[in-house]
Amino acid sequence: MSTITSESRIPVTIVKPIVYGNTAQHFGSKRDSDGHTHKWKLYVRSFNNDDMTKYINRIQFRLHETYPNNVRVLNQPPYEIEESGWGEFETQITIFFADPCEKPVVFYFHLKLFSTEPDIVVGRKPLVNEYYDELVFQEPSDLLARAINSTQLLPISTEENRAIEQEYAKRKIYTVTRIKRARERVRHEIQDLTERLCLTQQSIKHVRQRSITLISPTNDNIIRD
Amino acid sequence: MANADVLDILSDTIPTTSRGAANKDEIIREKKKGPKKSIRRPEGMKREVWSLIAQDDRESVPIVPTDTKSGGNSYARWIKHSAMKVRSWQWTPFTNSARGPNDTFVLYHWQHKTNPDDPPQEYPFAKFNKHVDVPTYTDNEYEQYLQDKEWNRNETDVLFELCRKFELKFLIIHDRWNNILYPDRSVEDLKDRYYTICTTLEYARTKRHTDKYNFDAAHERRRKEQLNKLLSRTKAEEEEELYLMNELKRIENERKERERIISQDVQKFVQQQDQNIPTTNNCIQRTVSSSSRRSSINQDYLQRLNSSSNRTSTTQRITTCDPPVGIKFPEFKRPGVFLRSQRMILPSSIPNKKLAVIDQVLKQCQLERNPMACEEIVDEFNDLRSDIILLFDLKNALNSAEYELQTSLHRLKSENGSTNMGMSSTQSSGAGINSSNEPSKTQFDFLLSQPSTPNENITSPRLSDSFEPTNIVRTSTTERKRRALSSQTSTIKKRERPS
Numbered sequence: 001m002s003t004i005t006s007e008s009r010i011p012v013t014i015v016k017p018i019v020y021g022n023t024a025q026h027f028g029s030k031r032d033s034d035g036h037t038h039k040w041k042l043y044v045r046s047f048n049n050d051d052m053t054k055y056i057n058r059i060q061f062r063l064h065e066t067y068p069n070n071v072r073v074l075n076q077p078p079y080e081i082e083e084s085g086w087g088e089f090e091t092q093i094t095i096f097f098a099d100p101c102e103k104p105v106v107f108y109f110h111l112k113l114f115s116t117e118p119d120i121v122v123g124r125k126p127l128v129n130e131y132y133d134e135l136v137f138q139e140p141s142d143l144l145a146r147a148i149n150s151t152q153l154l155p156i157s158t159e160e161n162r163a164i165e166q167e168y169a170k171r172k173i174y175t176v177t178r179i180k181r182a183r184e185r186v187r188h189e190i191q192d193l194t195e196r197l198c199l200t201q202q203s204i205k206h207v208r209q210r211s212i213t214l215i216s217p218t219n220d221n222i223i224r225d
Numbered sequence: 226m227a228n229a230d231v232l233d234i235l236s237d238t239i240p241t242t243s244r245g246a247a248n249k250d251e252i253i254r255e256k257k258k259g260p261k262k263s264i265r266r267p268e269g270m271k272r273e274v275w276s277l278i279a280q281d282d283r284e285s286v287p288i289v290p291t292d293t294k295s296g297g298n299s300y301a302r303w304i305k306h307s308a309m310k311v312r313s314w315q316w317t318p319f320t321n322s323a324r325g326p327n328d329t330f331v332l333y334h335w336q337h338k339t340n341p342d343d344p345p346q347e348y349p350f351a352k353f354n355k356h357v358d359v360p361t362y363t364d365n366e367y368e369q370y371l372q373d374k375e376w377n378r379n380e381t382d383v384l385f386e387l388c389r390k391f392e393l394k395f396l397i398i399h400d401r402w403n404n405i406l407y408p409d410r411s412v413e414d415l416k417d418r419y420y421t422i423c424t425t426l427e428y429a430r431t432k433r434h435t436d437k438y439n440f441d442a443a444h445e446r447r448r449k450e451q452l453n454k455l456l457s458r459t460k461a462e463e464e465e466e467l468y469l470m471n472e473l474k475r476i477e478n479e480r481k482e483r484e485r486i487i488s489q490d491v492q493k494f495v496q497q498q499d500q501n502i503p504t505t506n507n508c509i510q511r512t513v514s515s516s517s518r519r520s521s522i523n524q525d526y527l528q529r530l531n532s533s534s535n536r537t538s539t540t541q542r543i544t545t546c547d548p549p550v551g552i553k554f555p556e557f558k559r560p561g562v563f564l565r566s567q568r569m570i571l572p573s574s575i576p577n578k579k580l581a582v583i584d585q586v587l588k589q590c591q592l593e594r595n596p597m598a599c600e601e602i603v604d605e606f607n608d609l610r611s612d613i614i615l616l617f618d619l620k621n622a623l624n625s626a627e628y629e630l631q632t633s634l635h636r637l638k639s640e641n642g643s644t645n646m647g648m649s650s651t652q653s654s655g656a657g658i659n660s661s662n663e664p665s666k667t668q669f670d671f672l673l674s675q676p677s678t679p680n681e682n683i684t685s686p687r688l689s690d691s692f693e694p695t696n697i698v699r700t701s702t703t704e705r706k707r708r709a710l711s712s713q714t715s716t717i718k719k720r721e722r723p724s
Contacts, residue, residue, distance in 0.1 A: 009560050015600070097562060105564050131566070132597035139560030168597065175596045179605045182590035186612040193619045200626040201487060207633040214640050 010145045014137040016055070017047035019164075020093065021130030024113045026123035027084075036084040038113045042091060043080040047132065047168070049161045052077060055098045055137075055147045062092040088113050095135070099144040105135065132168055269304045313338040322347055323354035359389045360426050370425045376418055380407050384415060385422075393419075413449075417442040480632075483625045490622035552611045565598040569606060579614055586613045 024040040031037070044059055046052050059079045063070040072081055088111050096104045112129040119125040137148060266275040315338045318331045339346075362371060367378060376384075387398045399412045410418075420440040427435050458466075555570060557563050571580065587594060596602050 015565075017599075103561055105562050107564050107567065131595070132599070134565035134598055134600070135562060136557070136565055137562050138557060140562070141560075172597060172599055172602065175592070175602055176605065178590065178592055179596070179602065179609055182586075182592060183605065183609045183612060185590070186586070186609065186616055190612060190616050190619060193616065193623050197487070197490070197619065197623045197626055200623065200630050204626065204630050204633055207630065207637050211633065211637045211640055214637070 008142050009139040010142060011139055012145070014140060014145065014148050016050065016052075016135040016137065016148065017132065018044060018052075018135055019047050019130055019132055020044040020109060021128065022109075022111050023126050023128050024111075025126040026121070028123045030086075031084075035086050037086045039082070039084045040111060040113060041080055041082045042109070042111060043078065044093060044095070045077065045079065047165070052079075054150055055144060057096040057098050057100075060094040060096070062094070064089040064091075085113070097144060098147045099141050101141065102144060132171075269307070315339075319348055321351055323351040357388075357392045359385060359393065360423060361385070362422070362426055366426065366429065370429050371422050373418070373421075381418065381422070383407070384418060388419060411446075413442045413445050416440055416445070480629065483629055487622050487626045487629070490618060493618075552607070552614050554607045554611075565600065565603055566595065568603050569595065569598060571610070575614070579617060582617050583610055583613050 020043065022040050022042045024038045026038055027036070029037075042061060053076055058073050058075045061072045061074070061081050063072065063081070063083070064085075067083065067085075074080075091109050091111055092106065093109055094104050094106045109131075112127065115121065115127050117125075120127045137144065140148065264279065266272065266279070314335045316333055317336045318333050319336075320328060320331055322328075324330060367381070371381065373381075383403070384398070387401055391397045391401070395412050395416055399410070399415055402410055402415065404410070417440060420438040423438040424435070427433075427437070552575060553572060554568060555572065557568070571583075584594065596606060
């Protein structure tokens with residue numbers, strides 16, 4: 001498996017950040033015809049506003065079986081599915097790459113419609129359920145590497161993009177610091193408990209030794225008798 | 226003429242010997258000689274039997290091998306004897322010398338006829354009439370050595386008389402003991418008196434100690450009492466004992482399990498600890514300073530621990546050992562594309578309890594379950610979750626270790642309490658031991674009273690405190706079980722409880 005010499009693999013790792021998620025908007029009322037209450041949009045897009053078509057062949061969205069044509073394939077951006085519905089479900093998203101020999105990336109995404117925030121419940125604000133992720137190309141093939149490196153920034157709405165990027169950057173820093181703090185805390189406790197465990201173990205050994213020395217003189221008496 | 230012709234015709238077939246022998250005697254002699262055979266018929270065997278076995282043309286005869294038990298030829302001997310006459314038996318009177326010299330009791334039995342000049346035989350069973358040698362003491366000896374405050378001379382004499390009469394069968398002696406004339410004595414009392422007198426006499430006469438008359442009256446009394454109690458157990462008591470034995474076995478097994486787990490975990494955690502070396506040093510300093518608030522005794526424990534862990538850390542750095550990671554996350558080594566968040570997926574092997582714990586801790590630290598998937602975050606997040614699981618395991622191990630310590634201490638205390646009474650006689654010799662008992666006892670008391678509460682100002686709410694106790698250890702021990710655990714002394718002591 002690792003000795004793929006037919007295609008030369010470039011020993012680098014290329015990271016392409018993406019964003020995927022869904023927005024959901026409540027109608028305000030339940031639609032009588034099919035009971036749908038929300039309009040939602042499921043999407044996958046590049047974080048940096050890249051031209052993903054260079055390395056992505058197509059994206060396949062698998063929706064719930066009750067949807068007609070629940071397997072929807074999109075060959076060009078925007079990779080979005082707009083639909084309406086009444087319930088949340090898990091979708092399967094498959095990304096196929098420009099290199100047909102490369103295995104597609106499959107992941108699951110839970111479509112979120114409901115929220116507890118009053119604005120969203122009423123329908124004034126749409127719900128945004130978005131995740132930042134990264135496509136990691138590890139030792140991509142020659143073809144794919146060239147394809148990836150040839151992308152250019154799309155000149156569309158870079159302003160908006162920059163705002164989003166900044167927001168994510170802030171979030172990243174925030175999360176990292178939090179995680180680091182939590183790790184410190186946990187590690188301190190681990191340290192503490194480890195010491196106590198060693199201590200307790202030693203005490204146990206000590207007590208056992210003492211009880212043995214206490215038992216043995218009385219034992220002798222009984223045996224002799 | 227005709228006779229001669231017949232004879233001529235028959236001459237070929239007629240045996241020549243009989244040709245001329247018309248003598249009646251010769252014929253008889255021939256018959257008597259019998260047909261010549263290579264093997265003679267053994268004497269005593271009937272002719273018909275022999276003819277069944279024997280074969281004319283054969284040298285040997287297949288005879289069943291004779292019985293060689295009686296040194297060869299029992300058959301021959303029997304033959305010889307059967308030709309002999311029967312020994313005569315005589316209805317003779319006899320006396321038993323074992324009955325005593327003045328005995329005139331005469332019995333009769335059959336005996337082989339003996340020559341009248343032979344001396345009369347002793348009754349062969351008289352030699353089994355053995356007697357016990359009960360020592361006798363003179364008045365001087367009694368006054369010198371054998372005085373006792375509970376026995377007077379009279380009683381002692383009576384006792385010895387009974388011993389002689391009943392051949393030291395103490396049960397009979399005890400039965401015959403006259404408890405109206407003399408104070409009531411048990412079997413042990415009588416035996417005790419007898420054996421002490423014997424030993425004293427022996428020593429007085431030979432000036433040498435012997436081990437012939439070792440008798441421990443107290444032990445005997447206890448032994449008989451125990452046997453009586455054993456015999457008279459009620460059904461309920463017996464069941465209770467069985468139940469307690471099973472409980473003890475079970476508890477011992479659990480204890481061994483716990484010990485195994487604890488020792489494993491300690492290894493694991495000590496190793497884990499050594500991996501985080503830069504943070505370790507800070508932590509050690511911090512905990513040393515905090516422990517200064519604890520008693521001084523604990524501090525040298527900690528120092529010893531630190532030194533030992535430092536020692537082990539150096540050795541372990543040399544020997545390459547894999548650190549036991551809390552969780553093993555999926556890794557992507559193969560070339561291919563994958564999504565960063567896939568590295569954050571928890572493996573399915575983690576039990577639900579641990580998942581719940583992870584969620585709990587994340588909530589406490591105000592972290593979301595799936596943060597944004599950058600490289601740095603993913604790494605840190607995975608490590609964090611690993612550490613959480615480690616902490617959880619550690620907490621469990623610590624709980625079971627503490628429980629173990631509690632039970633050991635309880636056991637020690639009960640033994641200490643029971644043996645302290647027995648040790649009162651050896652106080653003088655054990656003075657040194659006692660003085661060293663005290664600090665260790667206070668140490669253990671300290672440990673007992675403060676099982677697991679460190680100082681509160683380390684981290685205000687501890688993450689691990691919110692973990693539920695999920696050990697195999699049973700925290701609900703009934704009083705009886707505790708006693709079964711701690712009192713592993715002899716059964717007598719246990720028996721005293723219900724009685």
